[in-house]
Amino acid sequence: MSDTNTISIDNPILDVDKIRSDFPLLSKEIGGKPLIYLDNGATTHKPKQVIERVRKFDSDEYGTVRRGSYRLCEHSTQLYEEARQKVADFLGAPTRQEIVFTSGTTQSINLVAHSFGRKFVNSGDEVIISNIEHHANTVPWQVLCDEKGATLKVIPVADNGELVMEEYDKLLTNKTRIVAVNHVSNALGTINPVNEITRKAHAVGAKVLIDGAQSTPHMKVDVQGINCDFYTFSGHKMYAPSGIGGMFGKMEVMETMSPYVTGGDMIMQVTLEKTTYAKPPARFEAGTPPISQVIGLGAAIDYLNAIGMDKIFEYEKSLLDYGTRLLNDIDGLRIIGNAKEKAAILSIYLEAAHPHDIITMLDQDGIALRGGHHCAQPTMIRFGVPATARASMAFYNKFSEIDALADSLRKIIKFFS
Amino acid sequence: MSDTNTISIDNPILDVDKIRSDFPLLSKEIGGKPLIYLDNGATTHKPKQVIERVRKFDSDEYGTVRRGSYRLCEHSTQLYEEARQKVADFLGAPTRQEIVFTSGTTQSINLVAHSFGRKFVNSGDEVIISNIEHHANTVPWQVLCDEKGATLKVIPVADNGELVMEEYDKLLTNKTRIVAVNHVSNALGTINPVNEITRKAHAVGAKVLIDGAQSTPHMKVDVQGINCDFYTFSGHKMYAPSGIGGMFGKMEVMETMSPYVTGGDMIMQVTLEKTTYAKPPARFEAGTPPISQVIGLGAAIDYLNAIGMDKIFEYEKSLLDYGTRLLNDIDGLRIIGNAKEKAAILSIYLEAAHPHDIITMLDQDGIALRGGHHCAQPTMIRFGVPATARASMAFYNKFSEIDALADSLRKIIKFFS
Amino acid sequence: MSYDNELYQQVILDHNRKPRNFHEMENSTSSCHGINPLCGDDITIYLKLDEAERVIQDISFTGSGCAISKASTSLMTQYLKGKKIDESRLIFDEFHKMVLGDFDPEKEEHHLGKLTLFMGIREYPSRTKCASLAWHTMVGALDKKSEGVSTE
């Protein structure tokens, strides 16, 4: 058990102590104990490089974007578009114009369900999601199918947490209009075979949305490699400020889509009789956008690039392997989701204690985990548990924090038995 | 002309120099000249109290809201709900639960057009807006009426910029489902008689949305006094961070409405077959909200309350009166919009020069104004101008800045004649 | 009188392990389904009411949830069995206010008996719903709310 730990000390993939010193919140104490933050799947903390960039922008550079032609505004517009380019590069998108800013993944998926879905999904058509989706990638499609008289089909998940691809093959028909699955499941950590999912969907003429909320913070993403039509993300899960997110959308697909939110800046001309719409991405960015947060997102991407997404993935993988071994040694503990390809998420179920009680007890030790259904109730139902306690790791977590988690869990089991 | 100026020095309503020292951006220089920021209608700068509150929150207190039960998250949830209470108090709303957070006015109006409109506006029904609305309060209703086969009716505006209320009376019928007008016009500054508009709409059974984007930053608002059903606002126009806004909605009305954005946190239960929705405001707040920006909005409201909205209104009114007199003295200059009740907005039209040229020339003198149609093309069409140059003032503006504007405009007229 | 501020006391752990009145009721006169969406607590309360006497003749529950919600439901059923309907509503009111911190049984007269052991939950705002779900659901059953209740 101290094995992996030793490896990480002798041959560190990352200088975690140095990294941690960038994150003011990680040196916080909770009730006198050092905070051990393992709820990165819910939201991540921000390095001072991001916090300071936003502070500086708001103090010295803030102006509205797109609407003005005085220099203050030209400057912020330029920074805003530079951040868009950073996102494009980060996701491997061919052009900056294929990045749309939204308030987050939920808004991005709703945008696609509305602007693509309401236009191209009709009665009798089919939409495919999976059994391990976040509510954000479930409810919008339910609503759409309800409204249109379309059928929602669900890729089943095997006991180990992997999607059953043979079943997916059978679900695809020439009536499939869109396939929407996450890249990484927030409840189980499964990394889905998104290239294969996309290829097969395209073969029947369907479009593909990949929900990247849990992948963008933790691994290198290449939307051109995946070849998906849409790829969504949330800034607050990738060390950027809250209130910002977005999506990649293929220009040729976005050009066929109707607007979603309507108002200023997404139109070419408004008269009282008729309105003509702007080209993407402007078409989908009505109103004043989250300007400072876009700048902050750009700073977060710079920060991640400086460390390197491949290194981040490798280090988090070593955390995951270590944690998996450690927790599997605990009697009465079950890890839900054991996919071969997996991100650093451990969904924990104890025979002895309910997840909510586990969270409160862990909190007494300064350890922050999320307990509940993780906005993935269908997944919980599938695995026959009402909820789990989820440890979701980031590159700023230490092996010793996983040790502390294991110790605390052992104590809890004893207490409730 | 130096008259009013003297009054303000001898008997200041506000200590503007002290206030200005709170806003780091106001001491900025543009091309070697002190910035004179008169584009507050587009967006406002943030006092250090707001910037620092957000920085501190992100550094020491950041956690997700609603979803977790560890203390970090309980603390941020509490701050988040306290900010909601501050907004409720600021708008005079009866309860905190009647405040919904969104990304801004545009999103708020779209929410109502979707969740109220698509449910209650049917073929043959009528929606009323005015001729002096922002695109955000025009396009969503056009789209709705188009989709539903409803009729969009428009309250005309008189030459002085006031709505023609006798015409409004005639537009109202028992088919009117909703009346949506702004409290203050961003293009002309007109303060509309929202109490009367609301009373008359209610008399025929219609609901009322008041777009408060331009009123909340500049005057005391009382949604119970107005008795409107919805009241929308944008944080970035009221000295708060970008990326946050919201609306007041009467609980009894919101309870009848379908969700808008769907996903996590707005549901009570999700199965693959069916979803039940949460009560307002949660029903309308799907996904992770702009947490830090909500905290910042709370700080901005504290800041405004400390100065006092009545004082702010009074001071800005004195700026407006001063500027109006000064500019009316300039030959070849026309102020569009001269309503009796008017906020501190001067929409300027020069015979000699196009607004876009004016803006570029003013910018050479460090003066930031917006030139264009101000996302109010129908208003521009009505007044027969392609665009205007708009000076929109805030309580941090000085009388001497208006002097500088007048001087610069005189120079421009000479240059182009 | 003094109360222990600890959340997970022995009584609670015991009722969690061996919940009382934990079964469906065949001849119930009303029932209600309650959920706590945040953590997935999900219970059903069964009542046999004597409408003439306005008394809760029998009460039971099924479902799953955290230790707090299970113990709270179990203790509630024990405590309310045989109580008058009106009194039960009064107790609900006191209990609800107590867990929110708006009612202090150390300082005011009350009808809560040993239910005061849930007082410590005031310190854990996000857990108050776990303790009060049972009570909301019980009132839902009294009111014959067919759509169920939710603490959200």
Place this chain on the structure above:
Amino acid sequence: MSYDNELYQQVILDHNRKPRNFHEMENSTSSCHGINPLCGDDITIYLKLDEAERVIQDISFTGSGCAISKASTSLMTQYLKGKKIDESRLIFDEFHKMVLGDFDPEKEEHHLGKLTLFMGIREYPSRTKCASLAWHTMVGALDKKSEGVSTE
């Protein structure tokens, strides 16, 4: 050769005050409507093309806009009248790149003549569209784009 970096030069002010070829064309062979949504510039370009010779026989415009857009349109019509269609497209390309700062007529061979006086606009990114609207619209007319063009 040296260029003045000032935006509002005398030539521009003069063409703004007295735009050339500023009228509708009755017998045009094609026309196009162009708008710049940001500032409301709105012009229509009329062309009389000699399709056999591939020459712009006549060109005129109507509309309203800022000084830059008006002067740019006026100067363009003067410059293109009688030019070959292919050459006009080439000039469009050079002009467009010049105002974006991607082509420097001080350093490279060009066909822009006095149109280089718009070079200074590189310093004002938000105004480049004012200068290039005329050109986009002219190409729209060449391409017979009935839906019009927008610089947005």
